[in-house]
Amino acid sequence: MLMVVIRRDRMNKIKNLSVIGAGLMGHGIALKFAQAGTNVIVHDNNKEVLSSLIDRIRQSYSQMGVSENEIEIFIKNINISDDLNYSVKKADLVIEAVSEKLELKQEIFFEVEKKAPLNCVISSNTSVIPITKIVKRMSEKSRGLGTHWWNPPHLIPLVEVIKTEWTSVKVIDLVMFVLKKIGKTPVRVEKDIPGFIGNRLQHALWREAISLIENNVCDAEAVDIVIKSSFGRRLAVLGPIENADLVGTDLTLDVHENVLFDLENSKEPSKLLRKLVNDGKLGMKSGEGFQKWTKNEIENTKKRVSTHLRKLEKII
Numbered sequence: 001m002l003m004v005v006i007r008r009d010r011m012n013k014i015k016n017l018s019v020i021g022a023g024l025m026g027h028g029i030a031l032k033f034a035q036a037g038t039n040v041i042v043h044d045n046n047k048e049v050l051s052s053l054i055d056r057i058r059q060s061y062s063q064m065g066v067s068e069n070e071i072e073i074f075i076k077n078i079n080i081s082d083d084l085n086y087s088v089k090k091a092d093l094v095i096e097a098v099s100e101k102l103e104l105k106q107e108i109f110f111e112v113e114k115k116a117p118l119n120c121v122i123s124s125n126t127s128v129i130p131i132t133k134i135v136k137r138m139s140e141k142s143r144g145l146g147t148h149w150w151n152p153p154h155l156i157p158l159v160e161v162i163k164t165e166w167t168s169v170k171v172i173d174l175v176m177f178v179l180k181k182i183g184k185t186p187v188r189v190e191k192d193i194p195g196f197i198g199n200r201l202q203h204a205l206w207r208e209a210i211s212l213i214e215n216n217v218c219d220a221e222a223v224d225i226v227i228k229s230s231f232g233r234r235l236a237v238l239g240p241i242e243n244a245d246l247v248g249t250d251l252t253l254d255v256h257e258n259v260l261f262d263l264e265n266s267k268e269p270s271k272l273l274r275k276l277v278n279d280g281k282l283g284m285k286s287g288e289g290f291q292k293w294t295k296n297e298i299e300n301t302k303k304r305v306s307t308h309l310r311k312l313e314k315i316i
């Protein structure tokens with residue numbers, strides 16, 4: 001078996017990054033690395049998406065408050081290519097951010113491994129697919145891992161760094177180190193389970209939220225008001241585990257004894273959610289989901305989120 005050797009100098013620097021997929025996540029991953037001085041090549045097989053990349057990155061930098069001068073400096077670190085071979089041939093790290101389809105990701109990992117240097121580390125930005133499945137066709141699985149960024153990738157600090165049973169500890173250490181160096185907040189996920197940490201927590205909450213609506217406890221608006229006006233306010237500075245300690249583990253136990261038995265525990269997506277999708281009510285992109293959305297409301301919502309995230313960046 002081929003051993004992946006991370007040279008000492010590599011512990012200090014990833015010089016060449018290749019991002020596969022120039023969509024929403026790929027653009028944000030590229031811009032954060034470029035901002036830190038890494039040479040970035042972004043590859044996509046859709047020429048239109050690829051050609052709009054630099055403009056989208058410029059827009060996001062402005063949204064982050066980066067000056068025009070700095071934007072020009074950072075942009076110089078980014079190249080685009082529709083040739084996969086060229087895109088990865090010098091890469092120290094490849095981050096795959098293509099569409100959420102297992103076979104496609106497996107294919108990309110298989111191809112990249114053949115075309116990239118022997119020491120190149122290859123990670124997937126999948127939201128929920130176990131990395132173990134994605135690296136299945138790699139011959140040297142010790143250099144495959146997950147790096148799950150959150151949307152918007154240039155404003156949300158977290159990256160979950162996911163280890164499979166094969167991933168070398170040196171590879172995990174290297175990626176943790178590099179992500180910290182570019183200003184992200186990486187967290188190790190020691191077991192490769194569906195949804196990793198963040199999406200499991202998030203969708204446990206969404207399952208209960210949808211169930212409350214489905215069971216006529218309240219309407220969709222009320223669910224969001226309750227969260228945004230109560231524990232949502234402190235979540236960014238006080239996690240649930242810190243909170244349990246703050247109120248006391250004894251009180252937490254009492255609450256759990258009196259409520260857990262009644263919480264939603266379905267293993268299937270809700271019927272209400274399925275019906276919305278079947279009826280074409282896909283949310284903001286179709287103008288209606290759980291609620292109706294005008295163009296103005298959509299714009300205002302997106303603006304509200306990015307303004308809030310930018311403010312948080314300065315506080316925390």
Ligand SMILES: NC(=O)c1ccc[n+]([C@@H]2O[C@H](COP(=O)([O-])OP(=O)(O)OC[C@H]3O[C@@H](n4cnc5c(N)ncnc54)[C@H](O)[C@@H]3O)[C@@H](O)[C@H]2O)c1
Pocket residue numbers: 020021022023024025026043044045046049097098099100101104125126127128148149150151
């Ligand atoms: N959107 C989110 O909120 C979010 C958050 C975290 C993680 N993710 C994950 O990140 C990944 C990308 O998501 P996104 O939202 O950026 O999607 P996206 O649709 O915006 O971008 C995906 C890109 O992959 C490209 N692509 C598809 N097949 C390709 C191929 N064979 N070769 C090269 N490029 C190819 C597409 O042209 C597209 O530009 C997915 O795995 C997704 O689950 C998404």
